[in-house]
Amino acid sequence: MQDALEQATKPVATRKQAEKRQKLLAQAAIQINSNGAGSINLDAVAKAAGLSRNAIYYYVSDKSELAYLCLSATCDAIQEDLDEALAGFDDPALQISEFVRLNLIERSGRLAVLGDYDLLGGEQCSELLAKERKILDGLAGCVARGIASGRFRAVDPHLVANCSIGMINWVRLAPRWLGEPLDDANGRRLADAICELLLRGFAARDKLPTSHWPFVEQLTVTKVNPFDRGEAREQKRDQLLATASQLFNRRGIDGTSLNDIVAELGATKGVFYHYFRDKTELVVECYNRAFELYDTFVEAARSYGTNGFERALITNHLNCQAQLGSAPPLTLQTGLDALPESVRSQFITRSQKIWLEVQRLFASGVDDGSCRAGDIRSMTEAAAGTFAWLARGGLANSGKSAWELADAICDVVGYGILIDRN
Incomplete structure (x- = not known):
């Protein structure tokens, strides 16, 4: 699997420099996820990547460029994983599962949380948004093919795509807010939880009316x-x-x-x-x-x-x-x-x-029999990404009211998109 993180910055002359660049972007992702894209500490990034403060300027001119390159590399990596998943399977449910697995497990904490584009220049912001839209369109296309083939229920493909990326984005960040370990085992549990929520939901019974729910x-x-x-x-x-x-x-x-x-x-x-x-x-x-x-x-x-x-x-x-x-x-x-x-x-x-x-x-x-048994801890953690x-x-x-959109999202996370949820 070609690594998009290795292609994000200027060309390098040696394998060692390529490895240093990859470490630099991985450490920048950690800084973005913990401190925010506008608060990257170049000294901390350089030290963690095994570079001197002066050496870091061979790769980037300042922390703003580093943030941009890291976010751009993250978008490229997500796109790369989606392309690989789509090429590797014919079943859209397996394509989604493989995409989530590749991005959350194989990448092992090396990617940044998407967002914070507005602190960058207009051209860079537009480029990152375009990359993110391409990812969402690719996922939506996968869902649409699943609907057309009778594998998925009639749902809004773009809404499902946004929920998918929303959960992936959130679980990169959630361990910090919840005091959870940032390890591979936790990543696997959360990847499984996202797939379970998207494909099968957590309802054990038929749909409930929502008309009596509060505004x-x-x-x-x-x-x-x-x-x-x-x-x-x-x-x-x-x-x-x-x-x-x-x-x-x-x-x-x-x-x-x-x-x-x-x-x-x-x-x-x-x-x-x-x-x-x-x-x-x-x-x-x-x-x-x-x-x-x-x-x-x-x-x-x-x-x-x-x-x-x-x-x-x-x-x-x-x-x-x-x-x-x-x-x-x-x-x-x-x-x-x-x-x-x-x-x-x-x-x-x-x-x-x-x-x-x-x-x-x-x-x-x-x-009480209304919820499917499962990894409650991970599923409740991942579910927050469906609204964040x-x-x-x-x-x-979208032309829909807040209530209608909330209903549509809860329909996905509650009941999943698979027609056969067993």
């Missing part, structure tokens, strides 16, 4: 007395957090400036500094708001669901709705290690708590 606005809208100064101030602060979260989700934290946020609000920087000291405090408060919303969704799922399966799927449905709305929670994304240690450990604890709550919902479904990608606005012009 996210029912749970998040609060009445404010405009004549109460304290309440009015808090409303403005919440609006700032919601707007910042939406932009951070769409462009990445490093790709969004304070000027972008206040411009979106039609405000000034002075208004921002009335509420927050700096961007780091803003990001921390956006995450605090997100965790409160995630807790709210789990509690609502317990109230509205009639069995374990329905409660688990309502949680996913509410998260989909929220990411498609105008005031989404901040998605758990790259840059966790760039936050203060005390905050980082607190966020990992809160992430683990929510993850455990969803596992309990799923486990109760296995007990929505934050980037990929289906903004």
Whole structure:
């Protein structure tokens, strides 16, 4: 299998230089996934790759170029794995399974989480988006052929493709947020979980109606007395957090400036500094708001669901709705290690708590017969990737409402795309 990581930068003269370049990009991927593409530490990357600080400039001119080359190489590697999977099998279900296996197991942690393109120049951003679209189109074509052949149900091929890449993207990042090991065994479990969710879902019974499920606005809208100064101030602060979260989700934290946020609000920087000291405090408060919303969704799922399966799927449905709305929670994304240690450990604890709550919902479904038995730990971890990608606005012009898109995504993750799920 030709390695796209070895082709991303300028030509090299020797095998040793090619190996150094490959190590450099692999270490850059680790930095992007932990600190964010805009916060790469060149000294740390050079040391981990076995290069001096001066030697790194033989391969890249600065950290921005390194981020671009690493993200470009990741796109190339994903495309390469998809092409290999499509060429190796005729069955579209096996093509999807092989693609996921190649990319998450064979690549063994050497690829970056896709995104953060906006911090790069316009031409580089456009190139990366075009590469990602090509991958999504290839996956969608595979799903469409499965539908045409009678192997898959009638689903939206592009939605399934986005869910696939969304889960792959998320499980590269999830171990950091959940305190999980970044090892091959965990990668195999998560690859199997993605394939299980996509192909078979986790429902043990026939489809349930969703008409009685809650709208996210029912749970998040609060009445404010405009004549109460304290309440009015808090409303403005919440609006700032919601707007910042939406932009951070769409462009990445490093790709969004304070000027972008206040411009979106039609405000000034002075208004921002009335509420927050700096961007780091803003990001921390956006995450605090997100965790409160995630807790709210789990509690609502317990109230509205009639069995374990329905409660688990309502949680996913509410998260989909929220990411498609105008005031989404901040998605758990790259840059966790760039936050203060005390905050980082607190966020990992809160992430683990929510993850455990969803596992309990799923486990109760296995007990009551509404969920298929399986690797609950890995499946609940992977499932978050089916809504995290929505934050980037990929289906903004689909012509469907947030509720309809949430229904379609939950239909895939809940029931799978195979006609014969046995």
